[in-house]
Amino acid sequence: MARGTGQALGGDSLATLADVARRAGVSPATASRVINGSSKPVADELRERVLSAVAELRYVPNAHAQLLARPQRSVVGVVVHDVSDPYFAEVTRGLQRVATDRGRLVIICNSYRDPERELEYVEMLRGQQVAAIVLAGSGYHDADFTARLTEKLAAYEATGGRVAVIGRHEHPGDAVMPANDVGGRLLGEELLRLGHRQIGVIAGPRVLTTITDRLRGLRAALADGGVTLDDDHVRYADFDRDGGARAAAELLDTVDGLTALVALNDSMAVGALALLRQRGVRVPDQVSVAGFDDMPVAADVTPTLTTVRLPLVELGARAMTLALGPAADRSRVEVLPAELVRRESLGPAPR
Amino acid sequence: MARGTGQALGGDSLATLADVARRAGVSPATASRVINGSSKPVADELRERVLSAVAELRYVPNAHAQLLARPQRSVVGVVVHDVSDPYFAEVTRGLQRVATDRGRLVIICNSYRDPERELEYVEMLRGQQVAAIVLAGSGYHDADFTARLTEKLAAYEATGGRVAVIGRHEHPGDAVMPANDVGGRLLGEELLRLGHRQIGVIAGPRVLTTITDRLRGLRAALADGGVTLDDDHVRYADFDRDGGARAAAELLDTVDGLTALVALNDSMAVGALALLRQRGVRVPDQVSVAGFDDMPVAADVTPTLTTVRLPLVELGARAMTLALGPAADRSRVEVLPAELVRRESLGPAPR
DNA sequence: CCAAGCCGGGCAAGGGCTTTCCCGATGATC
DNA sequence: GATCATCGGGAAAGCCCTTGCCCGGCTTGG
Structure with missing residues (x-):
């Protein structure tokens, strides 16, 4: 029953329902009914024969043919x-x-x-x-x-x-x-409560609406407290650890007197933490850091990361x-x- | 052209190739040839008509029918x-x-x-x-x-x-x-070099062959250095953070004088680290910890985790x-x- | 000007499965 | 014992697409 004509996928083709039916000495209709436990009853003997044919041939129904015949999407x-x-x-x-x-x-x-x-x-x-x-x-x-x-x-x-x-x-x-904006707002309020005024933001890719939402909430909360977030306090970065480290470095190098760094996801926050450690900056004594998402890693870094939990x-x-x-x-x-x-x-x- | 008879998935059915052909005033064969860029040429005008019919009907070929007709697996x-x-x-x-x-x-x-x-x-x-x-x-x-x-x-x-x-x-x-066994061996040799003799192992689920392999390498290296790993120094745990913490606690509570804890993956190692911190045990001064896999988190915990890197x-x-x-x-x-x-x-x- | 070739298009045969419809053979009923 | 209902099984249509084959009309060469 070889079908391949030298194809990469040579070998025998799959057993079909017809093969099963032939081997069991029944019609494809009956075989089908046995296999999907149709409502229509089938005599025990035939059922047996079909079942053992299925086992012997290692028959598995062709899902595509099934879907074509019975357009039941699963x-x-x-x-x-x-x-x-x-x-x-x-x-x-x-x-x-x-x-x-x-x-x-x-x-x-x-x-x-x-x-x-x-x-x-x-x-x-x-x-x-x-x-x-x-x-x-x-x-x-x-x-x-x-x-x-x-x-x-x-x-x-x-x-x-x-x-x-x-x-x-x-x-x-x-x-x-x-609730991305609410999360941003919570973070903003917390920063204000702790007396932060000079805040650097490590944002993710500029094109993502998630980033805009989080930033909007943060901005709004800060604005309510009389703090405006200048554009040069916001750095757009790749959404990962390295992006966070790079953005943190840029912020520290270009903006004076920052007391807090907010990363708009935890991976970037972890990157920022790593950079600060590398530079010998104590967290949170000299600079505070916050993240977003509360991913598992947040509880395991040192210092443990303050962040916004989302029910992922x-x-x-x-x-x-x-x-x-x-x-x-x-x-x-x-x-x-x-x-x-x-x-x-x-x-x-x-x- | 509604087909649904009140099904949960009601609505109009998908456009078929026949629909496209009808609308374009050609045969399904021609429509098919246009759509898959068959080798057989089609007159420009017909091609145009087919293409715009496709666009208007938002036609997408039924992948199952395609697979049935042309058994090309992708x-x-x-x-x-x-x-x-x-x-x-x-x-x-x-x-x-x-x-x-x-x-x-x-x-x-x-x-x-x-x-x-x-x-x-x-x-x-x-x-x-x-x-x-x-x-x-x-x-x-x-x-x-x-x-x-x-x-x-x-x-x-x-x-x-x-x-x-x-x-x-x-x-x-x-x-x-x-190379799970080699990894275990590397870890064992390093432990010996550093003078560890009382070693606790946080193994993952007992049923996994990976665990056995890693453990075998570790055991072999230690044996070569004259250190045997008693069964009560090995705890089988869930493959995650909490499992690691629990197993670490058990080991510390039941075995005296442990100087090192080896976890057979990084998640469990992180859990162990957390438990040790919670108990006020200094790592690595009092107890050393090692992991396995070198997952991203390994570089971010404190202290950073010694581990075996696998090219995942x-x-x-x-x-x-x-x-x-x-x-x-x-x-x-x-x-x-x-x-x-x-x-x-x-x-x-x-x- | 006719025959031979091409080229562009349609017909129809599958591919594997489900399901409707039908039929023969039982068992039940009067 | 004859009629009817019932039950179990098969034939075949159809799901949507691809493609080999054929055919009509054009171009071209003799």
Whole structure:
């Protein structure tokens, strides 16, 4: 039964339902009924024969043929910025937990923060006939891209697909949002309370709406306390450890008298901490540091990191729940609360 | 054209190739040729008409029908212990990089270290007709399970599928292994050099072959130096931070005079470090600590963690490369080197 | 000016599975 | 014992797409 004509993928082809039926001496219809436990009863003897044929041939139904014949969608597509980022690792954990509980298979696609790739994946998932698409990760400040993505998602929804997005809300479908602005505000208020006036901000990539949201909250709180955040006190950096260290170095080198450094995620905060240690700057005695997200590492660095906790696993779980639940008449937006976690890295401003 | 009969997934059905052809006033054959840029030429005018029909209907080909008609496999299935574990996050990054470079889509499945689920996923991926299956994560000490999995993988390979495994080698297909035993040995030698004789080991789950391998290397090195590792010096724990802390506490409470704690992964080492800090034990002055894997956190804790570096990203990249490359006559096993990374947490034994 | 070739397009046959519809053979009923 | 209902099984259509094959019309060469 060799089929390959010298193809890289040579070898015997998979057993088909017809093979099973032939071996069991029944029709494909009967074999099918036995295999999916159809409502229609099958005589015990035939059932036996089919089952042993399945075992002998190691038959596995061709999922594509099944889907074609019975368009029952059970797969969910997830497009995420980067699963190996701890933030998304947590979110993904929540997504998976719910999906698995409901017997759904998840296809995870990494866009690596490339908007074009995000678009491609949505297209591809549509072709895969997935039951739902979940987009996890901040939106982009790019009106053209946003419009194109919205258009694609709308087309998908129009054909019965479900859409849920995490951390952005500028699209059709349900949205689950961490309270980024509130988090920024909490941090700002805490800084004021501790007497900080000269504050440096290590922001992530400028194009991400998450960054804008966090910064807006922070700015607003500081403004309420009479402190304005100059543009040169804000450095945009890569969202990782090294980016944080670089931005911290720049801030220290260009702005005098800083008493606090706020990083808009924990990875960058950890980088800043490392740079400060390397330069012999004591935290928080000389300079305070704060982060964002409360990722596991925050509790293990020295000094432990004051940060804003976002319910990451919950974010994923809620999004998947919405995506798999009944469709709403119109888009829902759920906001999950942020919470300040006080640890050692943020202390009173030195006088 | 509504099809749904009140289904949860109501709405209009997806546009099909036939719809496109009808709208463009051509046959489905022609539409298909335009869409996949077949070698057969199509008149410019018709091509135009088809293309605009595609755009208007937002047509996306049904991937399942395509796969059925042209059995060209381009998807790779990955079954991983837990993507949200930083270890696998790194490995997955390597896997994805190579897959993406070659235009392959990746389906990621989390087994959460449940052997049964691992089996199920392999079965399902087989049904999905994936081009290759990559298993990432330690094997289990369970002969029955191993046999069943081997059987399934063999069946898959027999039908032309490719298999690559990471961190285990007891199966068909190519294997990429970190040098776990060498890593254990390196750690053992370093401990001896620093004068440690009373050593506690925080091992991970007993059922994982990775743990056995690491432990074997460590034991061998110590034995060469005349130090035997009693069973009560070894504690099996969950592979995470809390497991590490608990095991460290047990060891300290039950064994006297320990001068070093070796954790068989970094998460557990971090947990141990936290426990020691909480108990006011100075590291490494009173007790030394070492980890395994060199995950990012190792450089950020205080004291920084001495550990064994494994090339995690490389592990994933090699496995995917093997899985997508030409099949070998028989299983290949590649071992990637381990390397000791000396940092602060491991010092000379107190006298 | 006719025959031979091309070229561009359509027809139709699958690919593997599910499911409706139908039919023959039972068992039950009067 | 004849009629009917019922039950178990098979034939075949259809899901959506690709592609080998064929055919009509044009161009070209003799």
